[in-house]
Amino acid sequence: MRFLMFTRLAILTAATLPALSGAVQADEVNLYSYRQPELLAPLTDAFTNETGIKVNVAYLAKGMVERLVAEGKRSPADLVLTVDIARLAAVVEAGLTQPVESATLTANVPAQYHDPDNQWWGLTTRARIVYASRDRVAEGEVTTYEDLADPKWKGRICTRSGTHAYNVALTSAYLLHHGEAETKTWLEGVKANLARKPQGNDRAQVKAIWAGECDISIGNTYYMGQMVNDPEQKEWADSVRIVFPTFENGGAHVNISGVAMTKHAPHRDNALKMMEFLTSPQAQKIYAEANYEYPVAEGTKADPLVESWGSFTADQADLMELARLRPAALKLIEQVDFDG
Structure with a gap:
């Protein structure tokens, strides 16, 4: 596991994040991610600037399911963000997520790119x-x-x-x-x-x-x-x-990157705000430019370089x-x- 500190982005060590479960802060949200920190920094910076909510990111090279199972109800994680549908499905099938009902998410994410039971929501393809x-x-x-x-x-x-x-x-x-x-x-x-x-x-x-x-x-x-x-x-x-x-x-x-809310999310309201933000045109544009992926939100254009491929x-x-x-x-x- 490796971590990188960015302006307005707190990347916490494995030892630090679990301690948060005992002292929930109202103005933060905790994210476990398989995505590289440098790809998330522009997104988390923008989210914090817009909402005032601090984002704590733990980058996991592997073992997300095992870690969440071990932490159980004490887990500080509010959201998991990962690439590949198999990894998203593995978190869901392990019973580690909860369904998220949101008119904003439904409007932003085509049905093909979110779980029928709303356990995960696609971000890019x-x-x-x-x-x-x-x-x-x-x-x-x-x-x-x-x-x-x-x-x-x-x-x-x-x-x-x-x-x-x-x-x-x-x-x-x-x-x-x-x-x-x-x-x-x-x-x-x-x-x-x-x-x-x-x-x-x-x-x-x-x-x-x-x-x-x-x-x-x-x-x-x-x-x-x-x-x-x-x-x-x-x-x-x-x-x-x-x-x-x-x-x-x-x-x-096509395959996807996606986000899901953990079953025991200690900051559920903040987590929902972040999920909705990640599917917004503003965030989708940032995401597309950061990693040359295709945004899922309808009406959001891909990066010009990506569009040039056909x-x-x-x-x-x-x-x-x-x-x-x-x-x-x-x-x-x-x-x-x-x-x-």
């Missing part, structure tokens, strides 16, 4: 797309996720580990669209097309394309924004273009269904020894 070499891949050469198993790509694909949460979510979506047998065949086909053993993160795959090790890779959209604005990685970004594949019977696979139609898969399919998807990935 990201698409899992294809990065394609500008020099070696023609326009229209890859259009669907199904294409990735075509033998024409043999020795031309790079990806991070198949068991990483982002790839498990994509496999879950494939499983939802095509069933177990076809998904296993697809995984075997993609594996047969790999240029190298799965390794590194999404940006490492783009670097590999730039270096000529492969021609296409699978990655999240926001990494392009991060690379373009990194002097050491801009050359990698310039060597590829973004392609928005779709499922043959659907759209482009438009796409998001797949309409039920996100909670994708979370429920995660164990089956992971089993198939391990059966084909994808990373082997």
